Amino acid sequence: MTEFSFLDDYSEGAHPQILQQLAATNLVQQTAYGADAYSTEAAAHITAQLGPGFAGAVHFVASGTMANVVCIASCLRPHEAVISVAAGHIVTREAGAIEATGHKLITVPAEDGKITPDNIAKALAANAHFPHMARPKLIYLSNATESGTVYTLAELRAISALARQHGLLVFMDGARLGAALASQRNDMTLADIASLVDLFWIGGTKVGALLGEAIVIANPALVPDFGFHLKQRGGMLAKGRLLGIQFQALFGPEKLFTTLAVHANAMAARLGAGIVAAGGRLATATQTNQVFAILPDAVAAAVQARFAFYVWEPADAGHSLVRLVTSWATTEANVDAFLAELRAAMP
Amino acid sequence: MTEFSFLDDYSEGAHPQILQQLAATNLVQQTAYGADAYSTEAAAHITAQLGPGFAGAVHFVASGTMANVVCIASCLRPHEAVISVAAGHIVTREAGAIEATGHKLITVPAEDGKITPDNIAKALAANAHFPHMARPKLIYLSNATESGTVYTLAELRAISALARQHGLLVFMDGARLGAALASQRNDMTLADIASLVDLFWIGGTKVGALLGEAIVIANPALVPDFGFHLKQRGGMLAKGRLLGIQFQALFGPEKLFTTLAVHANAMAARLGAGIVAAGGRLATATQTNQVFAILPDAVAAAVQARFAFYVWEPADAGHSLVRLVTSWATTEANVDAFLAELRAAMP
């Protein structure tokens, strides 16, 4: 075992306050399958941030793949397809989960990790020989993206406008939405998102929950019968309270969701700055809680003896691109210990 | 809110020791997606009970529907069908989850809640006009059954023998396996089950876990690539530790899984005996933690003012069949308070 891991943001358990709220409510009997008081209150906390016009619904599920499967499969007919960047999580990291529900994924190139109106428009043009081609119907995007970048409000507005012009749905995978909203680059709110996309989800797993993602159905037309899809895909927990209690903690008065994400991003910024100060380079500016750095191969290997992180791919000769992820549980001490080790190893 | 609910066995949170173990390990970093030390150890605890010849695998998932979907879909080809009693959970309570993976369910009548070799044989005979009929391939059974009865070892052996003779797989839904194994009627062990079925799962949700079911793949031929199915169906948790820690607690030295199930069954027995003593009748002998009683309509209604339970269906004139479920969290005091209320309401 290494001394500390920067592999990902889900290596620990839950923020202590979440455990505390689980303990505090443990013996209170509650209605099952998501109809408990905690889930209702957690949904109300979230809804309160979605703007006065919000007429949708909030549901909780256990995993991000579940959130993606239920959201996408619930709103498409069999011949309708999804447009995603080629590096999209549903394309490359979910073992064909969306195709397993019967839907084609149409992939487009990313720019700075993001899907763009231009690339969407090209995909629409290239997939218009109907009915021999599946009909593009839903735009999938992740915020923050797989490469740690965040969408601006203007970018999301442009995508949303294009989608509405063409009768497409927009769906945001929010596994990293906490980090995105806490980014210095971010200029949008949950209410902005709710007004621009049809469905999105707010990841709890990466922001201090034991597990749990909050699905927000922003488009009222997609609300009816959503519960069937949750149940059919195995996403409805008997003790739905477990999800409700955690999102109560995250979105309640103490706003853990925000404070924990801000902390993780700050740790990443500290890490990035320290790497540069130590003579390393950043491959991209750090926007969220992922740091992409270029280190001499020998340095990377030396530091890995005490700290775990991914060597992402070879960079230029003698150098590696490494990825370091911080979380709510990363301390300044953890960062500083890493940086001390790095400085010692640098030539 | 009523004073106490006998609606089901998943109205509370977790057994306190589980919460304690979650807290104790909370900040230890662990590998994600089920490869953590806790899951490994929990699997070892379970495997230790499966007999010296066990050469399969153990995986953990969040819900029973997920366990059923992953187990069934992972081992069938598209044209293969499942045989189940008509009241089977996959038939009547999972929103078409198995059909959503493409497989036909062939239903047969139950006897005392159970599937029988005779009824399986009839289904095989009636579904043999190949290839115009889907090929029956997997026998689904629940232990305890939907009506609270338990299989005997002889019954399971007969089903298993028939299955092997016909090249069928046997799959046991173990949502209520804790209650079944703790039943006075039970005469089988986990090792017996592992030797007679191809896959089964051990329900944690109904025995004091926050969530979680342990899938046991007993047939080694079904082990390869199982992880893909977990991932594809959304059943792989980033923080798999959450499941591992709970099953460590349930199957560790204190054997919570057994003691909690024995307690729940004892509470049901106490409840059943008290109902009879109060002048009520039992619809069926209580084998596990479900009590099916017949009460005068007015009595049932009066008691419901303080205690929650399901009025299952009308019985004879003026009487209702009610269902009362006990759990690890039901106390003698809860039972006795119910019985006092019942006695007071009886004519």
Place this chain on the structure above:
Amino acid sequence: MTEFSFLDDYSEGAHPQILQQLAATNLVQQTAYGADAYSTEAAAHITAQLGPGFAGAVHFVASGTMANVVCIASCLRPHEAVISVAAGHIVTREAGAIEATGHKLITVPAEDGKITPDNIAKALAANAHFPHMARPKLIYLSNATESGTVYTLAELRAISALARQHGLLVFMDGARLGAALASQRNDMTLADIASLVDLFWIGGTKVGALLGEAIVIANPALVPDFGFHLKQRGGMLAKGRLLGIQFQALFGPEKLFTTLAVHANAMAARLGAGIVAAGGRLATATQTNQVFAILPDAVAAAVQARFAFYVWEPADAGHSLVRLVTSWATTEANVDAFLAELRAAMP
């Protein structure tokens, strides 16, 4: 080989006029994938019979299973289920084709081979525990039924009324619709059907076509995007003209569809009357082109030496239930030869 087969109504090729029209148009170049002039004209012939208010669409496919799959899968969301009699073709003879598209089949008992409003209502009541149960959404019925009986207009109206009251769709499998409409018991027209169901299809295969079924989408809301489903399920033929030409012949001025079905039914009536005259019994009154007769076992076996037919199942001691099917190609001479053989074999 036997002298003549009464096994089914698809043992021969096509009515000679169909072959003639194929030959006559063979070298005329036509647009592919169903957009040819013959398909357009055939659709117009059919539409002309569907009433002045018809605002739907007509498509042609190669097989009955294809028609059922495309019709059902095109109009259901993933959590929606089909109600059918337990003997329904989609339940017992299509290898799980509907489930392979993800949908549950809910089965109900038949009365005289038919689905009834009462049994539908019971199925609705028994499948209402939402969202734990799939939502019943489409009523499947066959006319003529699997047992050769036909629906009356009053029966279809009652089913349709119930469906509309509950927001359900009605779909009629018309593999044997020719025989049904040509039955002495029939009192409905294609226009009646179009006004009472949402989708249905008109079987060509059993009425003298080489292959081909005409799908009629009567409910305009189900028309958009139907072509995608045809294509996606493999049901769109490059040379769609092959289907169009045949339905031109069947529904053109000579009304082959009607005359061939009337002929087949008349041959069945002649067969049934002759069996009774020979001392046999009919299990059910012959309504279409299927004769269900009860013959002494030895007689059935003796006649099978020269004529092929199915021994359906044992009847009372020493007797068998046999099924004899006539077609457009069955001649009076074929029937009379069978009857002569029967008379000779009768004790």
Place this chain on the structure above:
Amino acid sequence: MTEFSFLDDYSEGAHPQILQQLAATNLVQQTAYGADAYSTEAAAHITAQLGPGFAGAVHFVASGTMANVVCIASCLRPHEAVISVAAGHIVTREAGAIEATGHKLITVPAEDGKITPDNIAKALAANAHFPHMARPKLIYLSNATESGTVYTLAELRAISALARQHGLLVFMDGARLGAALASQRNDMTLADIASLVDLFWIGGTKVGALLGEAIVIANPALVPDFGFHLKQRGGMLAKGRLLGIQFQALFGPEKLFTTLAVHANAMAARLGAGIVAAGGRLATATQTNQVFAILPDAVAAAVQARFAFYVWEPADAGHSLVRLVTSWATTEANVDAFLAELRAAMP
């Protein structure tokens, strides 16, 4: 209507001899669902060309999409994926048919229209993060390709060797296999193909049949239960004789399959040579029955007044890339009339 269409090779009906054999056998009664004598004999004709070691099976279906769906879905488990060039027919022209059976398509760039071992190897390397990625299991290729090129025996051997090394299946879409085998560039036989791939199909629709594709299962392990998949996907025709008779004609003593394909290719060669002689250019050397030519925009437009063909895409300034397809029914007179028109229009 134009005078003659070079849009595709399925604008006419069937070769006259096929119609003649349909007529000649029309009233002979035959067993249904593919068990007729004609299908058996047709399969034997094909099998005779597959080499002495052939231990597989031959089945007939109505359409190419059906052939692709049944072949692919019958041999993959839910988590297994297909590798195809991005322009593959299953990727771009079948409305998501493969994904509708639950399988992911992994796309790779084509070289000269073809999939290459290098690109397959790259896809394997990029899709190896198991179980988070679907497992690549089947290589899909078309011969001739979507752009009219043909595989050499050496190329197919290299792909097959790579596949066997990695435990992958190879599947050849043979919609244009007649044209490929008749190509001057071709150096392989059906027996070669059967020894190198696991499944392939031989397209009849584009070589003079009314409809029909012959699926060859070369890998004996894939033979069992194949009929279920045909039935379940709607691909089993009641009058399977229709397919058998046509493939009897194509693969019988007169070897229509070969002579018709040779003729179509010869017409394309004549067309290509004439275009060059007239001062046009070919975009690619004509290998099969598709001619890709570059013509001045005005010339293309002028000729389209009398002859139908696709303007594929703009070429350099003032020029268009056009596609002309010949068939068994294209005559020298048709070609020469086109060329005369072209010469007249050329500047």
